[in-house]
Amino acid sequence: MKKLFIFLFAGFLLLAAAVLFNTFRMESKQLQVNALAAPEIAPQALRHFQQALGYKTISNSDPSLFDSAQFRSFRKFLETAYPNFHTKLMREIVADYSLLYKWEGKNPHLKPVILMAHQDVVPIEEATKSMWTVDPFAGEVKEGFIWGRGTADDKINLISMVEAAEKLLSENFQPERTIYFSFGHDEEIGGKGAIAAATLLKSRNIEAEFVLDEGGIITLTKMPGITKPLALLGTSEKGYLSLELTVEEVGGHSSMPAEETSIDILSKALVNLRSRPFPSDLTGSTLEGTQYLGPEMPFVQKMAFANQWLFKGIIISKYEKSPQSAAMVRTTMVPTIIVAGVKDNVVPTVAKATVNFRLLPGDLSAVVIEEVKRKIGDERVKVENRMGFISEATPVTSAESEGYKIVDESIKRSYPQTMTAPFLMIGATDSRFFREISPNIIKFSPMIDPIGFHGIDERVSLESYKTALWFYEQLIRSTK
Ligand SMILES: [Zn+2]
Numbered sequence: 001m002k003k004l005f006i007f008l009f010a011g012f013l014l015l016a017a018a019v020l021f022n023t024f025r026m027e028s029k030q031l032q033v034n035a036l037a038a039p040e041i042a043p044q045a046l047r048h049f050q051q052a053l054g055y056k057t058i059s060n061s062d063p064s065l066f067d068s069a070q071f072r073s074f075r076k077f078l079e080t081a082y083p084n085f086h087t088k089l090m091r092e093i094v095a096d097y098s099l100l101y102k103w104e105g106k107n108p109h110l111k112p113v114i115l116m117a118h119q120d121v122v123p124i125e126e127a128t129k130s131m132w133t134v135d136p137f138a139g140e141v142k143e144g145f146i147w148g149r150g151t152a153d154d155k156i157n158l159i160s161m162v163e164a165a166e167k168l169l170s171e172n173f174q175p176e177r178t179i180y181f182s183f184g185h186d187e188e189i190g191g192k193g194a195i196a197a198a199t200l201l202k203s204r205n206i207e208a209e210f211v212l213d214e215g216g217i218i219t220l221t222k223m224p225g226i227t228k229p230l231a232l233l234g235t236s237e238k239g240y241l242s243l244e245l246t247v248e249e250v251g252g253h254s255s256m257p258a259e260e261t262s263i264d265i266l267s268k269a270l271v272n273l274r275s276r277p278f279p280s281d282l283t284g285s286t287l288e289g290t291q292y293l294g295p296e297m298p299f300v301q302k303m304a305f306a307n308q309w310l311f312k313g314i315i316i317s318k319y320e321k322s323p324q325s326a327a328m329v330r331t332t333m334v335p336t337i338i339v340a341g342v343k344d345n346v347v348p349t350v351a352k353a354t355v356n357f358r359l360l361p362g363d364l365s366a367v368v369i370e371e372v373k374r375k376i377g378d379e380r381v382k383v384e385n386r387m388g389f390i391s392e393a394t395p396v397t398s399a400e401s402e403g404y405k406i407v408d409e410s411i412k413r414s415y416p417q418t419m420t421a422p423f424l425m426i427g428a429t430d431s432r433f434f435r436e437i438s439p440n441i442i443k444f445s446p447m448i449d450p451i452g453f454h455g456i457d458e459r460v461s462l463e464s465y466k467t468a469l470w471f472y473e474q475l476i477r478s479t480k
Contacts, residue, residue, distance in 0.1 A: 019307050026306040028295040029399075033409050035416035038470035041462065046146075048081050049159045049465060050139030053148040059120040059188035071097040071185055074119060082162050084169035089181075094200060097185035098193030103165065105178035105479075112178035112206065113403075113479050114438070115472075116194070116213040116431055117158035118187035121150035122454050131456045145451075145459040152450035152460050154214045158183055160446070160468035168476055177209065177479045187430045190389075194430035201437050208438035210403020212475070213431035215443020216423055217450060218415060218467070225297040229418045231411045233404065234425035234443030235285045237432055238327075239359030239393035242336075243372060244352060245269055246382040251349035262351035263340050269376045270335050270353060276375045278331040278368075280316045282308065284361045284396040285424040286328045290315070292399070292421035327426050331363045333372075358426065361393040394432050395439065397422075403440035406478055414446065414471040446471035 055074040056067060075097075079086050089101045097119070105112065124136050134140045136149040161181060180201070184193035201208075216232030223230050247269070249262040282290065294305030304311040319325040326332070333355055340351035357368060365385075373383050397404060399422045408420050431441045447464035451457065 015310075019303060019310065022306040023299070023303040026295050026302060029292050030296070030419050031405070031408055031412055033412035035418075036413055036470075036474070038414060038466050041466050041469065045163050045469060046141070046462075046465070048163060049146060049155070050141065051077060051081070052155050052159050053139035053146075053150055054137055056137055057119045057121055057150070057185070058123050059186050060123055061189055068097070071119065075099065078162065082166045085162055085166045088169050089165075092200070095185070095193045095196035098197055099181070099183040099185075100197050100200065101181040101183075103175060103179040103181070105175045107176050108178075110177040111209040111438075112180055114180045114182055114201075114208045114211040114434065115161050115475075116182045116184070116211060116429075116434075117161060118154045118184040118194075118214070118430055119158065120185055120188050121153065121155070122188050124149060128456050133457055136458070141462070144463070145461050146465060147457065147459040149458055151458050152445075152447060152453050153458070154187070154445070156447055156450075156460050156465060156468055157214055157445055160465065161472045164469055164472035164476060168473065173477075175476055175479050179476065179479060180206075180208070182430075184430045191430045191433060194433045198433045198437055201434075206437060208434075208440075209479075210397075210401065210406070210440035210442060211431050211434045211438050212403075212407060212442050212444065213429045213434075214445045215425050215429060215431075217445050218411070218418060218448045220449055222449070223293070225301050226293065226419070228296070229415060229448070230293075231415070231418050231420045231444065231446075232289075232423040233399075233407060233411075233420055234429075235288065235397040235399060235404070235422040235441075236361045237394045237425040237428060237443065238331075238361070239357075239363070239365065240389075240391040240428055241357040241359060241365045241368065241385065242387050242389075243355050243357065243369065244384050244386045245355060245376070246384070247351045247380055248349060248382075249380070251347045254345045254347050257347055261347050262349060263347075265378065265380055266338075266340070266351040266353055269378055269381045270355075272377065273333060273355065273372065273375050274335075278333070278360075278363065278371070280320055280326070280329040281360070282312060282316055282319075282329060285422045286319075288396070288399055288422045289424075292419075296419055324426075327358065328424050329360075331357060331360045331368060333357045359393045361396055361424070363393065365390045365392060391428060391432065394435060394441065397440050397442060401440040403438075403442055406475065407442050407444060410471055410475040410478055411444070411446065413474045415448075415467050 056070045089103045092100045134147045140147045182197045215234035218231045247262040247265045290305045319329045335353050336356045337354035341348040425443050446468040450460045
């Protein structure tokens with residue numbers, strides 16, 4: 001008995017020693033770069049942003065609502081506001097409204113860089129129109145914020161890039177590397193513009209060092225355990241799939257219902273699906289994120305992140321606690337549309353449900369579809385991808401890549417005391433179409449805790465705009 005106790009105690013000590021050893025060995029991955037103080041926003045730079053917000057470059061899901069005049073006048077506005085950008089760069093119009101600019105670098109042997117943003121914004125939902133405290137297209141500035149549809153998504157990026165380039169051009173600056181600017185016009189509804197731009201670059205055999213598009217932000221508050229500003233660099237993006245489940249059974253009069261109706265069968269299928277979620281795992285960008293965050297966290301969290309061989313289960317269960325973080329560790333699924341029946345006294349023949357999936361990198365759609373059929377386990381439920389549209393999750397960009405380092409360094413230089421970490425993007429961006437142009441795609445928007453993304457009172461702080469202008473200036477200067 002005593003022997004067993006000594007044996008167990010020794011085992012425990014060994015384990016504790018290993019855990020502590022790993023914890024203390026976990027070193028910070030943060031680049032040590034000092035920030036340069038950002039200049040105040042020039043009056044014309046602020047005016048340009050406000051003007052840009054006035055163009056209703058809206059992407060509606062109903063194509064008949066597309067207002068081409070808005071996109072044409074937005075293009076004209078860019079030409080007028082940024083004369084150097086339009087005389088010294090070569091511009092091509094792609095897919096009628098998307099814009100592709102080329103800024104020739106000094107050194108043709110270096111691979112180019114592609115900076116992306118999109119011109120379009122999401123519509124204002126009719127029901128929410130009266131809930132806005134400002135006119136969403138007036139570009140109002142108040143309480144330290146710039147307000148309006150498209151401020152955060154994504155005109156801050158587009159305008160800041162062009163504004164920074166215009167300033168550098170006026171100083172006769174020329175980058176070492178060639179820089180492309182790709183501004184899609186329909187990111188919110190599929191990204192045909194980005195597809196066309198990527199196809200064009202591909203046809204010219206262009207391989208980019210890296211691609212930077214909208215994505216993660218700088219957050220002061222959103223990461224528990226982190227007290228410094230945290231910049232999240234998207235290094236991969238989840239995939240997108242919608243499946244339609246259909247059940248067809250003999251319907252009839254509701255006074256003499258059969259034991260099981262199409263609605264019953266479909267309901268069971270949905271319950272079965274939802275009660276059997278896809279397994280969670282710590283992989284790819286999320287795993288890499290823990291290696292960047294761990295060393296900066298309080299002791300207990302650091303210990304957990306440093307000893308994933310032991311604490312992985314606990315870490316994953318923490319992620320699973322909120323819908324936002326659960327989406328980082330698993331393929332999610334949720335029914336979004338359900339259709340059956342037309343009359344209160346008729347049992348419908350057909351019942352249909354649409355289930356939307358967001359695929360974790362590594363979970364291929366074909367495998368997910370097979371899993372869904374298995375989870376439902378009922379041959380009477382037909383499972384089809386009727387929309388025909390599937391977007392697989394992207395590969396993971398290495399945080400060791402040159403592109404990641406350049407972006408990382410530019411962030412640290414433009415916003416003081418910021419730490420950075422890779423992360424998995426849940427939403428889709430235009431950059432997913434550029435994977436054949438570069439393996440290094442980074443999704444990051446240099447703004448600090450924007451408010452009202454796709455919603456009411458969308459706004460970014462003046463500090464965000466100042467930071468974005470400064471970030472793109474640092475980035476363009478450093479692309480050597
Ligand atoms: Zn966007």
